[in-house]
Amino acid sequence: MTSVELTGRLLCADRDEAETVVRHLPRHIELTRAEPGCLRFDVVQTEDPLIWTVAERFADEAAFEAHQARVRASEWGRVTAGITRDYAIARSEG
Structure with a gap:
């Protein structure tokens, strides 16, 4: 089985975007981990209040794709659509 790992950063342009992340992130984390x-699934604010590190790992491609679909249809997806993401995705057998 091939697992999928996404790593990177969520980059807010200003304090308004950062406040949106702070407000909506806890529910997004809760739903994703379930x-x-x-x-x-870890999203952690860095010393820079506008940047979060992101680390995700899903058991397989189907789980990752289901997550992506859920996010696109979610409130999190809607309210953070304009926030820059800098992500890398890796797949590994294991």
Whole structure:
């Protein structure tokens, strides 16, 4: 089985975007961690209040794709659509 790992950063342009993340992130984390196949989901604010590190790991491609679809249809997806993401996705057998 091939797991999927996403790592990177969420980059807010200003304090308004950062406040949106702060307000909506806890529910997004809760919903994501409850998804079938979610092995890891961490979004942590850095010393820079406009930047969060993101680390996700899903058991397989289907779980990752289901997560992506849920996010696109979610409130989180809607309210953070304009926030810059700098992500890398890796797939590994294991």
